[in-house]
Amino acid sequence: MSARLKALAVALVALGALAVVVVMLNVRGEGDLGDEIAATAAPPVGWRATDEVIARGAYLARAGNCQACHSARGGAPYAGGRAIETPFGTVFSSNLTPDAEHGLGRWSAPQFWRALHHGRSADGRLLTPAFPYDNTTLVSRADSDALYAYLRSLAPEAQAARPHELRFPFNTQVALAVWRALYFEPREFQADASQSADWNRGAYLVQGLGHCNACHAARNALGATHGPLDLGGGLIPMHNWYAPSLANSREAGVADWDRAEIVALLKTGVVNRASGLVTASGPMGEVVLRSTQYLSEADLGAMATYLQTLGARFDESQAAAASAPNAKRPKPNPRGEKLYADRCAACHGDHGEGVPGAYAPLAGNRAVTMRRPANLVRIVLEGGFAPDTPGHPRPFGMPPFGQTLDNEDIAALLTHLRTSWGNQGTEISALQVNRYRGTR
Amino acid sequence: MSITHLKNALRRVRCWLPTRVHSTALRGMLLATALAGSVVQAAPKFEDTIAQRLQGCTACHGAQGRATPNGYQPRLAGKPAGYLFHQLLNFREARRNYGPMTSLVDPLGDAYLREIGEYFASLDIAYPPPQAATATPATLQRGEQLVRHGDAARGTPACQQCHGEAMMGVAPDIPGLLGLPRDYINAQLGAWRSGKRQAQAPDCMAQVARSLSLDDIDALSQWLASQAVAAPAKPLPEWPATRKMPLPCGGVSVEAAPVAGSQIGSPR
Numbered sequence: 165m166s167a168r169l170k171a172l173a174v175a176l177v178a179l180g181a182l183a184v185v186v187v188m189l190n191v192r193g194e195g196d197l198g199d200e201i202a203a204t205a206a207p208p209v210g211w212r213a214t215d216e217v218i219a220r221g222a223y224l225a226r227a228g229n230c231q232a233c234h235s236a237r238g239g240a241p242y243a244g245g246r247a248i249e250t251p252f253g254t255v256f257s258s259n260l261t262p263d264a265e266h267g268l269g270r271w272s273a274p275q276f277w278r279a280l281h282h283g284r285s286a287d288g289r290l291l292t293p294a295f296p297y298d299n300t301t302l303v304s305r306a307d308s309d310a311l312y313a314y315l316r317s318l319a320p321e322a323q324a325a326r327p328h329e330l331r332f333p334f335n336t337q338v339a340l341a342v343w344r345a346l347y348f349e350p351r352e353f354q355a356d357a358s359q360s361a362d363w364n365r366g367a368y369l370v371q372g373l374g375h376c377n378a379c380h381a382a383r384n385a386l387g388a389t390h391g392p393l394d395l396g397g398g399l400i401p402m403h404n405w406y407a408p409s410l411a412n413s414r415e416a417g418v419a420d421w422d423r424a425e426i427v428a429l430l431k432t433g434v435v436n437r438a439s440g441l442v443t444a445s446g447p448m449g450e451v452v453l454r455s456t457q458y459l460s461e462a463d464l465g466a467m468a469t470y471l472q473t474l475g476a477r478f479d480e481s482q483a484a485a486a487s488a489p490n491a492k493r494p495k496p497n498p499r500g501e502k503l504y505a506d507r508c509a510a511c512h513g514d515h516g517e518g519v520p521g522a523y524a525p526l527a528g529n530r531a532v533t534m535r536r537p538a539n540l541v542r543i544v545l546e547g548g549f550a551p552d553t554p555g556h557p558r559p560f561g562m563p564p565f566g567q568t569l570d571n572e573d574i575a576a577l578l579t580h581l582r583t584s585w586g587n588q589g590t591e592i593s594a595l596q597v598n599r600y601r602g603t604r
Numbered sequence: 605m606s607i608t609h610l611k612n613a614l615r616r617v618r619c620w621l622p623t624r625v626h627s628t629a630l631r632g633m634l635l636a637t638a639l640a641g642s643v644v645q646a647a648p649k650f651e652d653t654i655a656q657r658l659q660g661c662t663a664c665h666g667a668q669g670r671a672t673p674n675g676y677q678p679r680l681a682g683k684p685a686g687y688l689f690h691q692l693l694n695f696r697e698a699r700r701n702y703g704p705m706t707s708l709v710d711p712l713g714d715a716y717l718r719e720i721g722e723y724f725a726s727l728d729i730a731y732p733p734p735q736a737a738t739a740t741p742a743t744l745q746r747g748e749q750l751v752r753h754g755d756a757a758r759g760t761p762a763c764q765q766c767h768g769e770a771m772m773g774v775a776p777d778i779p780g781l782l783g784l785p786r787d788y789i790n791a792q793l794g795a796w797r798s799g800k801r802q803a804q805a806p807d808c809m810a811q812v813a814r815s816l817s818l819d820d821i822d823a824l825s826q827w828l829a830s831q832a833v834a835a836p837a838k839p840l841p842e843w844p845a846t847r848k849m850p851l852p853c854g855g856v857s858v859e860a861a862p863v864a865g866s867q868i869g870s871p872r
Contacts, residue, residue: 237706238697433711453711511659519650546704547660551711558716561660564704568663
C-alpha cells in the first residue's frame with residue numbers, strides 16, 4: 165500500500181470514528197427510551213388527561229412561556245409559525261396543538277419527553293437549539309407529561325409548520341449533530357442538598373422551564389451559552405436588547421433586594437423600591453406579561469430566593485474595575501441639558517428624581533448608567549408601556565423619541581443622563597444610537 | 605436653575621458670610637432650599653390623569669391627539685371610541701403593520717385599550733384648516749364622485765353610505781374621513797388594497813379598496829384631505845335605524861344588505 169493510500173485509510177478511519185462519537189454523543193442518556201417509544205402508541209384524537217394534570221400542565225406552560233414562541237402574532241395560541249430570527253437564519257416555531265397532521269396529535273408522551281429532555285423530534289430528527297432544550301432537559305418526567313397532557317387538551321389547529329430558513333450548513337442534521345456533541349448533554353435537575361427546598365424549587369424553574377439564560381447570558385459564535393447556571397448578562401442576538409446580568413449588582417443583580425420586591429417585579433411588571441420605580445421593560449416586560457405574572461407567589465418567591473444567591477458567585481471587584489467610575493468631570497453638554505429640560509424633565513423631574521409609582525428616577529438608576537447602553541437607547545428611541553397586569557393596570561407610557569430626535573440629539577441627551585446628578589456613566593455617541601435604530 | 609448657577613450663587617453667598625458658618629450643614633441647607641424652590645417653580649405638580657398616562661401616544665399624535673394634516677400621523681381626537689379600540693387591537697394582533705405602534709400596544713390589555721379609545725374619542729378639539737389639493741380638477745371631481753356616489757360599475761359603494769353624509773363617521777365603530785393627512789389616507793387605502801392593512805373579518809374595507817384603482821385612491825385622498833371640517837365636526841351618534849350597510853363589516857354591529865346585483869370588482 166502506498167503511503168498516500170495509507171494516509172487516506174487512516175483519515176477515513178479517523179473520520180468514521182469521529183462520526184460514531186458524534187452519533188453516540190447525540191443519543192447518550194437515552195437508555196431504553198427508544199423501546200418505550202416503540203411500545204407506546206399515541207393516544208387517540210380527543211384523548212384527555214384528568215383536569216388536574218391538564219391544569220398543572222397549563223401552569224407549567226406559562227412558567228416556560230412556551231406560547232410566546234409557539235404562537236404567531238394574531239394567530240391561534242400554540243399553533244406555531246412565529247419567525248424567530250437567529251444569526252444563522254430564521255427558525256419558525258412548530259405547531260403544538262393536537263392536530264394530527266401538523267401538530268402533536270400523533271405524538272406520544274415519551275416522544276414529547278424525548279423532545280424536551282433530548283432535543284429530538286417524534287421521528288428522531290435533531291431539533292434546532294432555538295428550542296431551548298438545554299434548559300428543558302432539566303424538566304422532570306412528571307412535569308413533561310403534564311405539559312403534554314395540557315397541549316393535547318387544546319383545540320387542534322390545522323396550521324402547517326413552516327420550514328426553517330437557515331443558511332447552509334446550519335440547516336443540516338450533521339451540523340446539529342456536531343453542535344449537540346459540543347454543547348448539549350441531557351441532564352436531570354440535581355437538587356443541592358446544602359440549600360433549602362425553596363432555593364431548589366427556584367433553581368429548577370430558573371434553570372429549566374424559565375430558560376432565563378436564553379437571554380441573560382452571552383452566546384459564543386455558534387450560539388451556545390455556558391449553560392443554565394450562567395446568568396451573567398448578554399446581548400439578545402438579533403433583538404439587540406441587553407439582558408443584564410442577574411448576578412452583577414451594577415446591572416440587574418438582586419442580592420440586596422427584598423424578596424418581596426423581586427416577587428412584585430415578576431408578578432406585576434413594576435416595583436416601587438425606596439430608590440424609586442423599577443419597571444420590567446423590553447423583552448422582560450413581555451416575559452412578565454406572558455409568563456411570570458401567572459406564577460404563584462410561592463414559585464416566584466422560590467425564584468427570588470435562588471436569584472438572590474447568584475451574587476455570591478459573582479466577582480464584584482472585576483465588575484468594579486470594568487465599570488470604573490467616570491473620573492473625568494463631564495464636559496459641558498448644553499444640547500443634552502436643553503433636550504432633557506424640554507422633553508424629559510416634566511415627568512422625570514428637574515434632577516432626574518422621577519415620580520414614585522409613575523416614572524423611574526434617572527439619578528442613581530443603574531439601568532441608566534449600565535456599561536452596555538442598548539436598553540437605554542432602545543427605550544428612548546421606541547418608548548413603551550410597562551406590562552398591563554392586574555397588579556399594575558393602566559401603566560404609564562414613555563413616548564418614543566426615535567421619530568423626532570436624531571442620533572446626535574439622543575446621544576447628547578443620554579450622555580446628559582449618564583453624567584448628571586451624580587451618575588457616573590460613560591458618554592454615548594451618535595454611532596451607538598444608530599446601532600440600535602430600526603432593530604426589533 | 606442649573607446646578608452651576610446654584611453653585612455660583614452659593615459661592616457669592618459664602619463671600620459675605622462669617623467664616624465660622626461656612627459649615628457643610630449650612631451649605632446643604634441653602635442648596636436644599638434653592639433646589640426645592642427651583643422644583644416648585646419649574647415642574648407643574650404631577651397629576652395622575654389618563655392624559656398623563658398616555659404621553660406615549662401624544663408624542664406623535666399631537667397634544668390630546670390633535671395631530672394636524674401637516675404631518676403623517678392621523679388625528680385621534682374625536683374619532684369614534686370603538687373604531688380607535690379596534691385599531692389598537694389590530695396593531696396588537698398584526699392586522700395592521702406598523703412596528704412602533706405594535707411594540708407600544710403589545711403589553712396592553714383589552715380593558716386599557718378600550719379606555720384609551722374612549723379617552724381620545726371624548727376630546728372635542730377644533731379642526732385646523734384642510735390641506736390645499738395639488739391635483740387636477742378632473743382628479744378632484746373623480747374623488748368627489750366616488751365619495752358621494754361610488755362606482756356602480758365596479759360595485760364600489762359611496763363612502764358616504766357608511767361614513768355618513770358629513771363624512772365624520774358614525775359612533776361607535778365607523779371612523780370619519782376628514783381632518784386626516786392626504787398621505788395617510790393614500791397609504792391606508794393602498795395598504796388595504798394590497799392586504800397590508802386588515803380589519804376584523806369580514807373586512808369590508810379590503811373589498812372596497814380592492815375595487816379601487818391606484819388613481820382612484822389618489823383622487824379620494826386628494827379630495828378628502830382638502831375638505832374643511834364643518835361644525836359640529838362629530839360622528840353621528842348612532843347608525844340610522846332605517847338604513848342598512850352595503851357590505852357586512854367586522855367590528856361594526858350594523859346589519860348589511862348588499863344592493864341587489866352589485867358585485868365588488870376584482871383588483872384593478
